[in-house]
Amino acid sequence: MSLTTWTYLLVGLSFALYVGVALWARAGSTKEFYVAGSGVHPILNGMATAADWMSAASFLSMAGLISFIGFDGSQYLMGWTGGYVLLALLLAPYLRKFGKFTVPDFIGERYYSQTARIVAVICALFVSFTYVVGQMKGVGVAFSRFLNVDFGTGVIIGVLIVFFYAVLGGMKGITYTQVAQFCVLITAFTIPAIFISIQMVNQPIPQLGMGGTVNDGTLLLDKLNLISQDLGFDEYTKPNKPRIDLFCVTAALMLGTAGLPHVIVRFFTVPKVRDARKSAGYALLFIAILYTTAPAVAIFARTNLLQTIPGKEYAQVPAWFKSWEKTGLLSFEDLNQDGKIQYYNDANAQFVEEVAKPQNWAGNELHIDRDIIVLANPEIAKLPSWVIALVVAGGLAAALSTAAGLLLVISSSISHDLLKKWLRPNISEKEELKYARIAIAVSVLIAGYAGYNPPDYVAAIVAFAFGLAASSFFPVIVLGIFDKRMNTSGAVSGMVVGLTFTLSYIIYFKFGGGTPDQYWFQISPEGIGTLGMLLNLLVSLTVSRLGKEPPIEVQKMVDFIRIPKGSSQAHEH
Amino acid sequence: MENSNALYWKRNLRLLFVLLIIWFSVSFMASILCADYLNQFSILGVPFAFWMAQQGSIYVFVLLIFFYTWRMNTIDKEFGVNED
Numbered sequence: 001m002s003l004t005t006w007t008y009l010l011v012g013l014s015f016a017l018y019v020g021v022a023l024w025a026r027a028g029s030t031k032e033f034y035v036a037g038s039g040v041h042p043i044l045n046g047m048a049t050a051a052d053w054m055s056a057a058s059f060l061s062m063a064g065l066i067s068f069i070g071f072d073g074s075q076y077l078m079g080w081t082g083g084y085v086l087l088a089l090l091l092a093p094y095l096r097k098f099g100k101f102t103v104p105d106f107i108g109e110r111y112y113s114q115t116a117r118i119v120a121v122i123c124a125l126f127v128s129f130t131y132v133v134g135q136m137k138g139v140g141v142a143f144s145r146f147l148n149v150d151f152g153t154g155v156i157i158g159v160l161i162v163f164f165y166a167v168l169g170g171m172k173g174i175t176y177t178q179v180a181q182f183c184v185l186i187t188a189f190t191i192p193a194i195f196i197s198i199q200m201v202n203q204p205i206p207q208l209g210m211g212g213t214v215n216d217g218t219l220l221l222d223k224l225n226l227i228s229q230d231l232g233f234d235e236y237t238k239p240n241k242p243r244i245d246l247f248c249v250t251a252a253l254m255l256g257t258a259g260l261p262h263v264i265v266r267f268f269t270v271p272k273v274r275d276a277r278k279s280a281g282y283a284l285l286f287i288a289i290l291y292t293t294a295p296a297v298a299i300f301a302r303t304n305l306l307q308t309i310p311g312k313e314y315a316q317v318p319a320w321f322k323s324w325e326k327t328g329l330l331s332f333e334d335l336n337q338d339g340k341i342q343y344y345n346d347a348n349a350q351f352v353e354e355v356a357k358p359q360n361w362a363g364n365e366l367h368i369d370r371d372i373i374v375l376a377n378p379e380i381a382k383l384p385s386w387v388i389a390l391v392v393a394g395g396l397a398a399a400l401s402t403a404a405g406l407l408l409v410i411s412s413s414i415s416h417d418l419l420k421k422w423l424r425p426n427i428s429e430k431e432e433l434k435y436a437r438i439a440i441a442v443s444v445l446i447a448g449y450a451g452y453n454p455p456d457y458v459a460a461i462v463a464f465a466f467g468l469a470a471s472s473f474f475p476v477i478v479l480g481i482f483d484k485r486m487n488t489s490g491a492v493s494g495m496v497v498g499l500t501f502t503l504s505y506i507i508y509f510k511f512g513g514g515t516p517d518q519y520w521f522q523i524s525p526e527g528i529g530t531l532g533m534l535l536n537l538l539v540s541l542t543v544s545r546l547g548k549e550p551p552i553e554v555q556k557m558v559d560f561i562r563i564p565k566g567s568s569q570a571h572e573h
Numbered sequence: 574m575e576n577s578n579a580l581y582w583k584r585n586l587r588l589l590f591v592l593l594i595i596w597f598s599v600s601f602m603a604s605i606l607c608a609d610y611l612n613q614f615s616i617l618g619v620p621f622a623f624w625m626a627q628q629g630s631i632y633v634f635v636l637l638i639f640f641y642t643w644r645m646n647t648i649d650k651e652f653g654v655n656e657d
Contacts, residue, residue: 074626211618237623281638295627
C-alpha cells in the first residue's frame with residue numbers, strides 16, 4: 001500500500017476510535033462536564049494528563065530541536081518534566097482537597113476577593129488561548145502535508161473533530177478520549193525509535209541505544225561528537241549556553257508547568273487526595289516514556305543526517321530529501337557551484353578560515369527546519385510506509401488531545417468563573433452546561449480561525465505563557481497553601497509585580513527590539529519567569545506581613561485543605 | 574487534635590524539604606552547575622552530566638513522586654488523617 005493510503009487508513013481508524021469513546025462517555029451534569037464526575041482512575045487520569053500535556057510541540061518539534069542544540073536541549077527535557085514534582089508535592093493533593101472546579105475558584109476563595117478571581121480568569125484565558133492556537137496550526141500542518149489537502153482544509157477538519165467530541169463529552173468525554181490518544185501517540189513515537197535504534201546500534205531500547213556502539217566499534221556519542229566537530233559544530237554532549245541561562249530557562253519551564261491551568265485542573269478529576277498524588281506520578285511516568293526516548297531520537301537523527309548529507313552530490317540525494325524540499329522546509333543552494341552539498345557551521349570563524357576556505361566552500365548550503373526531523377526521521381531511516389503513517393496519526397493525537405484539554409479550561413473559565421461566579425450567579429446547572437458548550441463551540445471557531453491565520457509570533461507568545469504561569473499562578477497558589485498568614489494585599493501585589501516585571505522583559509526583548517547582549521545577567525526572555533517568580537515571592541511575603549491577618553474562616557479553610565481526611569467529591573453547587 | 578495536625582504538617586514539610594533537595598541536586602546541580610566537571614565520567618556509554626540531564630534526572634523525578642505518595646500515605650495513617 002502507498003504512504004497516502006496507509007495515512008488515510010491509520011488516521012481514519014484513530015479518529016473513529018476517538019469519536020466512539022466520546023459518544024460512550026458523554027457528560028450529563030456540570031460536574032461530569034468540568035471534572036469528569038471526579039471518578040477517573042489514577043492510571044487513566046495519568047494517561048489523560050500525559051496526552052493533555054504532550055502537545056504537537058512535544059511530539060513533532062522537541063526531538064528535532066534537541067538534535068540541533070545537543071546538551072542545551074536538556075532545558076526542555078528537564079523543564080517540562082521536573083514541574084510535575086512540584087505539582088505532586090506542592091499543589092495537586094491540596095487543590096484536590098479544596099474540591100472546587102477551577103484555579104480561579106481557589107484563588108477567589110483563598111484570597112476572599114472577586115478582583116483576584118477575575119485577574120486569575122484573565123490569566124487562565126490568555127495562557128490557554130495562546131496554546132490552543134498553536135495546536136490548531138499543528139493540526140493544519142500535519143493534515144495538509146500528509147493527506148494532500150490544503151492548509152485551510154486541514155484546520156477545518158481539525159476544528160470539526162475537536163468541536164464534535166469536546167462539546168459533546170466535556171471533561172468526561174475528553175478524559176477518556178485522551179486515554180486513547182495517549183496510546184496512539186506513544187506507540188507512534190516509540191516504534192520508529194526502536195526500529196532506528198536497532199538499525200544504528202543493534203539495541204532495541206532507544207534509551208540504551210544512545211550509549212551503544214556503532215559498526216566500527218566506537219561509541220555512538222563519541223562518533224557524533226567527532227563528526228560534529230569535523231564540520232565546525234560544537235561537541236554534542238557539552239553545554240554551550242551560559243549556565244545561568246540554562247538554569248533559569250529550566251526553572252521557568254518547571255515553575256510554569258506547575259502553574260498552567262489546564263494541567264492543574266486534571267488533579268480535580270480524581271476521587272481522592274491520595275489519588276491526586278498518585279495520578280501525578282503516573283502522569284510523569286507516561287510522559288517520561290516520550291521524554292526519555294526523544295533525546296535518543298535526536299542523537300540518531302543528528303548522526304544519520306551528518307553522515308549521509310554533507311559532501312554528497314546534489315544529483316544523488318535520496319527521495320525524502322526531494323520531497324521535503326518541495327515543502328520549503330528544507331532547502332539547498334549551491335553557493336560555490338560545485339554540485340555538492342556543503343553543510344557546516346559557517347558561524348565558527350576559526351573553522352571557516354582553517355577548513356572551509358581552503359576547500360573552496362562558500363558558506364553553509366543546506367537549511368533544515370527543525371520541525372521536520374521527527375516526521376522525516378522514519379523516511380531517512382528507510383522504514384516502511386505504515387510506520388510513517390503511524391507517526392502522522394500520533395502527531396494528530398498529540399495536537400488534538402492538547403487542544404481539547406485547553407478548550408475545556410477556556411469554556412469553564414467563561415461559563416463557571418465569569419458567568420456563574422460573577423455576572424449571572426442565578427443560572428441553573430442546566431443553563432450553565434449550555435453556556436459551557438456554547439463557550440467551547442465559540443472558542444473552537446476562534447481558535448480555528450487564529451490557527452488558519454496564525455500570528456507569526458506564536459513561538460514568542462509561548463514564552464509569555466510559561467513566564468506568566470511561573471511568575472503569577474505558581475507562587476500565589478503555593479503561598480495560599482503553605483503560608484497561612486498570606487493575605488489579599490500580599491498576593492495581589494506579588495502577582496502584579498511578578499507579572500509586570502516578566503511581561504515587560506519579554507515584550508522588550510521579543511517585540512521592542514532588545515538584543516541578546518542587553519540581557520540581564522545573560523538571562524534570555526524564556527528564563528526570566530524564574531526571576532519574576534522570586535520577585536513575586538519577595539514582594540508578597542513582605543507586603544502580607546505589613547497588612548492584617550486573613551479572616552479566620554480563610555485560615556480554617558487552609559487548615560482544612562492541609563489534611564486529606566474529610567475530602568468529598570468535587571462540590572456540586 | 575490541633576497539636577496532632579500541627580505535628581502532621583511538620584512531618585509533611587520535612588519530607589518535602591528532603592525530596593526537593595534531591596530534586597534540585599539531580600537537575601540543577603548535577604545536570605547544569607556541575608556539568609563540565611561531571612562530564613569527564615561516563616555511565617552506560619554516555620558522558621555523566623549529559624546522561625543526567627537527558628535521562629537520569631527524569632527517572633529520579635518519577636521515583637520522587639512515587640516515593641512521596643507511598644510515604645505520605647503511611648504518615649496519613651499514622652496520624653489518622655487518611656481518607657477511609
